[in-house]
Amino acid sequence: MKIGVIGTGYVGLVTGTCFAESGNDVICVDTDESKIERLKKGIIPIYEPGLEELVKRNTAEERLSFTTRIEDAVRHALMLFIAVGTPPGEDGSADLKHVLAVARDIGRYMDGFRIIVNKSTVPVGTGDRVRQVIQEELKKRGETHPFDVVSNPEFLKEGNAIDDFMKPDRVVIGCDDPRTAELMKELYAPFVRTEKPILIMDVRSSEMTKYAANAMLATKISFMNDIANLCELVGANVDNVRKGIGSDSRIGYQFIFPGAGYGGSCFPKDVQALIRTGAQHHYPLRILEAVEAVNQQQKEVLFKKLSKVYQGNLKGKTIAVWGLAFKPNTDDMREAPSIVIIEKLLAAGARVQAYDPEAMDEARKIFGDRIIYVKKSYEALEKADALVIVTEWNEFRRPDFDRIKATLARPVIIDGRNIYDPVKMKAAGFEYHSIGRNA
Ligand SMILES: NC(=O)c1ccc[n+]([C@@H]2O[C@H](COP(=O)([O-])OP(=O)(O)OC[C@H]3O[C@@H](n4cnc5c(N)ncnc54)[C@H](O)[C@@H]3O)[C@@H](O)[C@H]2O)c1
Structure with a gap:
């Protein structure tokens, strides 16, 4: 055709x-x-x-x-x-x-x-x-x-x-x-x-199907982030909870990984647009309003965890950031959680050394010369007071932990994607913080 x-x-x-x-x-x-x-x-x-x-x-x-x-x-x-x-x-x-x-x-x-x-x-x-x-x-x-x-x-x-x-x-x-x-x-x-x-189907149902699909997926993510934050407060481990609920075939394992909040060019804007459609028809979409609010809050969680490690004083600290794209295997940084975290770090007076396998050019368009871009992941760690992992690229999953520890000025890792085992990290001498896990 x-x-x-x-x-x-x-x-x-x-x-x-x-x-x-x-x-x-x-x-x-x-x-x-x-x-x-x-x-x-x-x-x-x-x-x-x-x-x-x-x-x-x-x-x-x-x-x-x-x-x-x-x-x-x-x-x-x-x-x-x-x-x-x-x-x-x-x-x-x-x-x-x-x-x-x-x-x-x-x-x-x-x-x-x-x-x-x-x-x-x-x-x-x-x-x-x-x-x-x-x-x-x-x-x-x-x-x-x-x-x-x-x-x-x-x-x-x-x-x-x-x-x-x-x-x-x-x-x-x-x-x-x-x-x-x-x-x-x-x-x-x-x-x-x-x-x-x-x-x-008819045109209107088809148009609505796309928004309903994205809104449902965003809801799963925000729901799980909310549960993860509560796990931390009550002494539960979200990894176990995730397996416990994902194994229920009515729920499933997809889109229930807790993290640093959803980003990208679709979920944030589509959730907002659907909320707006609801408002235009005088039907407030209360679930989606909460999904959006939880997500905004979640994008700040990594910064808050890091800030707590340094008693609220990040001025003059050097922070390594691994992962800038809103998710792995793309260079797309639209609405990426990394943007919120880096902006907050800069506002707090920290210096940011960032690495992403594909999104460096996109990052330059956003941050210009306000952050330091490195060509290799380990370069970001040099003299850094902490490593923050924002995007779960495969290459970050099994790194050389001895090298990480030897390169960081202080072995602090804030893992926004729960890619490491908290028990092993503690045993290896790291100050390790992740999402919804208490170990
Ligand atoms: N990115 C995704 O994963 C994804 C998935 C499903 C649906 N969508 C939807 O698909 C649409 C496109 O998304 P995208 O991510 O590909 O956008 P994009 O911003 O990557 O690309 C849009 C392109 O359209 C071009 N453009 C704008 N106005 C034009 C015009 N008048 N004539 C010709 N070209 C024009 C722009 O130059 C740009 O290259 C959006 O509605 C988005 O919500 C995106």
């Missing part, structure tokens, strides 16, 4: 590439000229395992191309996927300016039947707004072309995006026309060969 994907960020680039990989003819569009220039040269602007190889192969085989000219994609494709950002507006609601700008461009250039598929995460009712904007543009041109607007939310996880796209748990399609639904099913058939469902 002929496909256009508008927006080549984490979602658009993966979507376009995976559709090309299954044999479709795909044009990817972005307004960011430097991004498109790099993509044309085979340089991938984000860190996503496996993506570079696929982009290079499909570009070479001429199934995948990149342009800043949206008109080329609109004229080329039957299906146009909108995959632009929907950042939070000032009141927390999703800002639709990019989505509606794309809709306007589609209306401006379409010259026959098109299926417009919304892959961006958008509030309920956006499908109707997209339809209206396209109609307005067609009217201005004095042309009438039939078109369909479909909702097709994306559930991929950064760091595992290719696999998630290629083998989704389900594909959700919000679509009112049965013929369009058949075309969408045909497009996705290669990705659901293990009988994973393609769920066809």
